[in-house]
Amino acid sequence: MTFSGALTLTDLNDYITPSQACIKPVQQSNAPQNDRAPGDAATVIQIDASGAYYEVGRSADSNGGSKKLQTAEISLNDCLACSGCITSAESVLITLQSHTEVLSVLAQNPSPGAPGHRVPVLSIAPQSLASLAAALPAPIPVARMLRRVRAFARRTLGFAHVFDTTFAREIALREHAREFFERKEGAPGAPLPMLASACPGWVCYAEKTHGEMLPFIAATKSPQQVMGTLVKEWLAAHYWDRRPDEIYHVAVMPCYDKKLEASRSDFYNDHYATRDVDCVITTGELLLLAQEHGVDLSLPVPGEDDAPIPISSTTPTLPDLLTPPGSSSGSYLHSLILAVARASQRPLTLESKAVRGNADYVEHTLRDASSGDTVFRGATCYGFRNLQNVVRRVGRAAGVQVGRGAAGRLAGGLRSSATREVMACPGGCVGGGGQLRAPERHSKTSADADGTPLWNTRAWTREVDRAYWGGPARPGPGSGDLSNKGNNKASCSPTLELSSGTESDDRVEALVARVFLDLSAPTGPQQEQEVGTGAGSGPGPESRALDEARRRGLFRTEYRAVESEVVGLGVKW
Numbered sequence: 222m223t224f225s226g227a228l229t230l231t232d233l234n235d236y237i238t239p240s241q242a243c244i245k246p247v248q249q250s251n252a253p254q255n256d257r258a259p260g261d262a263a264t265v266i267q268i269d270a271s272g273a274y275y276e277v278g279r280s281a282d283s284n285g286g287s288k289k290l291q292t293a294e295i296s297l298n299d300c301l302a303c304s305g306c307i308t309s310a311e312s313v314l315i316t317l318q319s320h321t322e323v324l325s326v327l328a329q330n331p332s333p334g335a336p337g338h339r340v341p342v343l344s345i346a347p348q349s350l351a352s353l354a355a356a357l358p359a360p361i362p363v364a365r366m367l368r369r370v371r372a373f374a375r376r377t378l379g380f381a382h383v384f385d386t387t388f389a390r391e392i393a394l395r396e397h398a399r400e401f402f403e404r405k406e407g408a409p410g411a412p413l414p415m416l417a418s419a420c421p422g423w424v425c426y427a428e429k430t431h432g433e434m435l436p437f438i439a440a441t442k443s444p445q446q447v448m449g450t451l452v453k454e455w456l457a458a459h460y461w462d463r464r465p466d467e468i469y470h471v472a473v474m475p476c477y478d479k480k481l482e483a484s485r486s487d488f489y490n491d492h493y494a495t496r497d498v499d500c501v502i503t504t505g506e507l508l509l510l511a512q513e514h515g516v517d518l519s520l521p522v523p524g525e526d527d528a529p530i531p532i533s534s535t536t537p538t539l540p541d542l543l544t545p546p547g548s549s550s551g552s553y554l555h556s557l558i559l560a561v562a563r564a565s566q567r568p569l570t571l572e573s574k575a576v577r578g579n580a581d582y583v584e585h586t587l588r589d590a591s592s593g594d595t596v597f598r599g600a601t602c603y604g605f606r607n608l609q610n611v612v613r614r615v616g617r618a619a620g621v622q623v624g625r626g627a628a629g630r631l632a633g634g635l636r637s638s639a640t641r642e643v644m645a646c647p648g649g650c651v652g653g654g655g656q657l658r659a660p661e662r663h664s665k666t667s668a669d670a671d672g673t674p675l676w677n678t679r680a681w682t683r684e685v686d687r688a689y690w691g692g693p694a695r696p697g698p699g700s701g702d703l704s705n706k707g708n709n710k711a712s713c714s715p716t717l718e719l720s721s722g723t724e725s726d727d728r729v730e731a732l733v734a735r736v737f738l739d740l741s742a743p744t745g746p747q748q749e750q751e752v753g754t755g756a757g758s759g760p761g762p763e764s765r766a767l768d769e770a771r772r773r774g775l776f777r778t779e780y781r782a783v784e785s786e787v788v789g790l791g792v793k794w
């Protein structure tokens with residue numbers, strides 16, 4: 222089965238195609254009988270016209286009686302062990318999210334101004350740009366790669382607008398901080414520690430296997446989905462004079478999980494029958510598109526080193542490549558550390574420690590500089606093995622039974638004022654499954670001589686990470702606004718000194734304010750309907766309640782345990 226030009230699944234011997242049904246077995250609990258010949262069955266199963274199953278006795282003392290059999294229950298574990306139906310459902314979704322689908326939609330799109338025309342918009346993750354930039358024979362800065370992708374997408378593919386997703390991430394990070402403080406103040410149903418992440422891989426894992434963990438997962442949308450909101454609800458309505466369904470929004474992301482995330486029902490606008498993100502393609506698929514159109518991303522394009530367009534809050538143009546220090550997977554923890562430090566208004570120190578020397582599990586502790594009291598604890602945690610440990614530790618601290626194992630061997634418990642930045646891929650998003658393979662020059666120098674796929678090695682992930690940061694230094698959590706910049710070694714104690722901000726920060730601040738101001742004003746029938754209910758965006762407590770509800774509707778989501786949804790079995794073909 223082929224998902225895309227870059228991913229193929231093979232050896233699926235339990236794969237259920239969309240035309241087949243999952244067969245529920247019946248339960249037979251009869252004990253062995255002694256009055257029959259060896260090899261004879263004690264009973265036979267009969268099915269009546271309604272499809273009910275009966276167990277009919279064969280032995281002399283059974284008098285030919287029959288017993289209706291119960292249909293056996295299929296547990297979530299049975300489903301996960303099979304995975305055929307889940308795989309087929311996902312494959313159908315992913316087929317609709319491919320680079321061929323993008324080409325097909327663009328080819329059928331009526332001309333601008335003609336009825337039915339949709340404005341094509343492309344947004345690309347910074348990790349995807351880093352992968353494209355690092356894989357070139359002569360690596361280039363991500364800013365230059367963004368210009369080349371923009372030129373290709375506009376001139377060759379016909380996209381009207383091309384953005385990176387970092388401004389959307391900026392809004393997501395602010396909403397995350399807001400959510401953290403709500404939890405800290407005891408918001409109902411929103412406990413601490415908070416598991417913060419932009420990773421649908423991790424969220425799907427929690428939904429399928431650890432439903433009891435869902436309240437701990439931050440409900441703020443990922444940058445991909447915030448970008449969908451900005452494109453369809455903000456830019457389209459307020460600056461392009463378009464409805465959400467008149468936009469075709471394609472996102473370029475570092476992994477396939479993002480396709481499934483875009484397909485979630487939470488991100489479907491029923492009123493306009495459209496998704497926030499219409500199609501997600503991977504970094505590899507974008508490169509494939511370029512190659513199929515004879516475009517070489519290693520060649521310069523005119524103006525690729527020009528100064529960026531200044532940020533303006535009056536004629537909004539999304540700023541390019543806002544890259545806060547922290548991690549190349551979104552800087553979720555770093556942004557919270559800064560938010561906590563700003564809120565505490567006292568000198569703090571930051572300690573960072575890799576747990577057992579594991580660079581994918583690093584704990585960070587903020588302490589009061591004079592008393593030494595712990596103010597905040599957090600950790601960056603990448604890869605499923607480490608995630609499993611985090612889930613168990615959080616479960617233990619919260620009194621939730623999530624299994625036993627390695628967690629019991631990790632020292633220390635979780636304090637309530639804690640946050641984890643959790644990502645499914647080892648090394649984080651720069652090492653996502655949709656990223657480019659290591660070029661030949663890396664395969665020669667890689668330490669993995671045992672046949673491990675080189676595109677997935679730590680050496681190559683580090684290369685992409687370097688490209689993301691634009692140099693060899695990787696600023697760790699707590700850097701940037703700290704007196705001891707860039708220090709993310711196993712253990713450090715820089716003193717936290719917050720910067721006063723730059724002109725660029727002020728402009729970003731003004732643009733964020735513009736987004737919220739615009740989004741609080743009604744623009745279409747859906748919002749006008751809300752105003753018509755008596756809770757408009759005018760002054761008064763009702764309007765403030767609506768603004769808060771609207772803000773949550775725009776920038777947060779909900780997670781559900783898979784048991785209540787029966788993935789795959791509930792899909793209608």
Ligand code: SF4
Binds near residue numbers: 475476479646651653
């Ligand atoms: Fe995708 Fe991996 Fe990043 Fe998760 S960590 S969002 S699975 S690339």
